[in-house]
Structure formats: structure tokens, C-alpha cells
Amino acid sequence: MSLRHLLLSGFAALTLGAATAEASPLSIVSSVGGAPTGAVRENFDDLALGNTSGQTTATGITVQIGGDAAIVQGSVGGRYAAPSLSGGNGAGFGPGGTAQGDGANGTAYLTTGSTGTDSGSAITLLLPSAMQYFGLLWGSVDGYNTLSFFKGNSLVGAVTGGDVAPLPNGDQGPQGTRYVNITSSTAFDRVVATSSSYAFEFDNVAFNLNPVGVPEPGTLALVAAGLLGLGAARRARRAQRPAA
Structure with a gap:
């Protein structure tokens, strides 16, 4: 030739x-490291624990809670486990923009519950405007966890635990928690987290109007x-x- x-x-x-x-607008980078510089960070620490829906964070995210989803702290066997912080996952998410210490997350985080137990179980994040970048600390990644992105009522794309971890088996240690950075060529204004079994736990969300880190x-x-x-x-x- x-x-x-x-x-x-x-x-x-x-x-x-x-x-x-280009057929899929979502680009995924999953690692132990944390959110990129320049993104707005939200740790949900100011929200009331429990299943009160409709709370709005200081960064403008409205958190809707359905079914047996909740804002929780600590771990409950068989229901939810705190994400593990390591390798910079907590950089910028501590008080006043400081870094959180390594180990099990001791602050408030979100858990989806199980649609297998209650079909309405979900955490929905209504973003303050249309975004093209979204990051989250995804704890004990399981293959049955799903994160869906919407613009209005239109589905932009979805990410599952199998997309972000080579062995999404619910490992509750440092290697089972990933910071997942997602960029999209199509803007989205709503993110929905669901899990068909207990549970999908996440914290330390970051977002930006523009794509971040697209190669x-x-x-x-x-x-x-x-x-x-x-x-x-x-x-x-x-x-x-x-x-x-």
C-alpha cells in the first residue's frame, strides 16, 4: 500500500x-482524582438530612428526592455506604474551599435508594442553568447505578457504573469510589441518579457552563x-x- x-x-x-x-454527546473521565479547576463545587453539607424534597443549595442546585432516596450521613449496612475520599477526591469540597481529609466521607451525601424496592426512588438535581460539564464523587460503584442527563424532557445521555469502573462491584474502599468527570456536546439542565438495587451514593458535585478537559x-x-x-x-x- x-x-x-x-x-x-x-x-x-x-x-x-x-x-x-459524536453519536453519544457524553465524554467520561473516571479516576481517583477530583474535580478540575474552574468548576463550581457543591458538597450538600448545608442541606437537612432526611427525605425533604425541594431544598436548594447555595450554588443554585435544587435537590428533588423520590421514594426511599435521602440525604444521609454515615453508613447503614445493606442500604448505603459513605463514599471513600482519597487521592484528591475531596480537594475544594471542605469548609471554605479547603480539602476534605482522606477516609470515609463524614459529611452529608446523597443516596438514591432502590427502584427495586420503591419504583419512585431517585435523586434529581435541577441545575441553575444549562451546563456542559458535571462531576461527582461516586461511591462504591455498582453496575446497576445509572446517571441520566436531560435538557427539559429530552434525554441527552446516560452513564452507568459499568462505564466508570472496570469492576463495578460495590467496593466500599478507596478503589471503589471514583471521581467522575462528564462533559457533553449537548447542554443539560437536569441530572437524575437511580439504582435498581441499594444503592447509588454520591457527593461533591461540580458543574460548569462549558465543557472541561475535553481532549x-x-x-x-x-x-x-x-x-x-x-x-x-x-x-x-x-x-x-x-x-x-
């Missing part, structure tokens, strides 16, 4: 890959540059070729 054909094939493959990726398509740019370079080189050789 000639260099030209190789480059064209690579360019076509990358273009097809980019088009396929540039560098490989695609390099292939395009290679094609341009190939064309320039051929034109130069033709210009230097002696007339017949």
Missing part, C-alpha cells in the same frame, strides 16, 4: 471514529497535516523535474 493510500485510510478511519463518537483530536490533526505535507512534497518534485 502506498503512503498516500495509508494516510487516506488512516484519515478515513479516524473520521469514521469521530463521527461514531483535542490531535491524532486526526496529525494525519491531516501528513496529507498536506505529502501533497506539498509531490508538487515540489514536479517543479524540479526537467522538461522532456
Whole structure:
């Protein structure tokens, strides 16, 4: 295969890959680390514990609670477990923007309950405006946890525990908790957390009007540059070729 054909094939493959990726507007980065700089942070510590729905945080998020979902603290066996803080997960989420200490989260957090027990169980976050970035401290990740993003009544996309952890088996230790950063090419104004079994626990939400940390398509740019370079080189050789 000639260099030209190789480059064209690579360019076509990358273009097809980019088009396929665009079919889902959500981009996910899941790690032990925390939220990026420049995002608005919310730790829910000012909310009353229990299942009082409709409370609004200082950052403008209204928290709606359905079924056996709740704002809780600590852990209850078989129902919910506090997310584990480590590796910078709590940076900026402590009092006055300080960092939370490592270990089990000792402050208020949100738990979805189980739709298998009560079909209405859910935590809904009504954001102050349409956003394109959302982050959360996702505790003891399970494959049956689901986070859905909406713009009005239209579903933008969804993320499950299987999307954010290689083994979403409910590990309650540091490796079972992830800080999940999600960017979207389509704005959303409502985030709904559900779980078909006990439970989906989360805290330390971050959000931003604009996407945060979206990687540039560098490989695609390099292939395009290679094609341009190939064309320039051929034109130069033709210009230097002696007339017949």
C-alpha cells in the first residue's frame, strides 16, 4: 500500500471514529482524582438530612428526592455506604474551599435508594442553568447505578457504573469510589441518579457552563497535516523535474 493510500485510510478511519463518537454527546473521565479547576463545587453539607424534597443549595442546585432516596450521613449496612475520599477526591469540597481529609466521607451525601424496592426512588438535581460539564464523587460503584442527563424532557445521555469502573462491584474502599468527570456536546439542565438495587451514593458535585478537559483530536490533526505535507512534497518534485 502506498503512503498516500495509508494516510487516506488512516484519515478515513479516524473520521469514521469521530463521527461514531459524536453519536453519544457524553465524554467520561473516571479516576481517583477530583474535580478540575474552574468548576463550581457543591458538597450538600448545608442541606437537612432526611427525605425533604425541594431544598436548594447555595450554588443554585435544587435537590428533588423520590421514594426511599435521602440525604444521609454515615453508613447503614445493606442500604448505603459513605463514599471513600482519597487521592484528591475531596480537594475544594471542605469548609471554605479547603480539602476534605482522606477516609470515609463524614459529611452529608446523597443516596438514591432502590427502584427495586420503591419504583419512585431517585435523586434529581435541577441545575441553575444549562451546563456542559458535571462531576461527582461516586461511591462504591455498582453496575446497576445509572446517571441520566436531560435538557427539559429530552434525554441527552446516560452513564452507568459499568462505564466508570472496570469492576463495578460495590467496593466500599478507596478503589471503589471514583471521581467522575462528564462533559457533553449537548447542554443539560437536569441530572437524575437511580439504582435498581441499594444503592447509588454520591457527593461533591461540580458543574460548569462549558465543557472541561475535553481532549483535542490531535491524532486526526496529525494525519491531516501528513496529507498536506505529502501533497506539498509531490508538487515540489514536479517543479524540479526537467522538461522532456
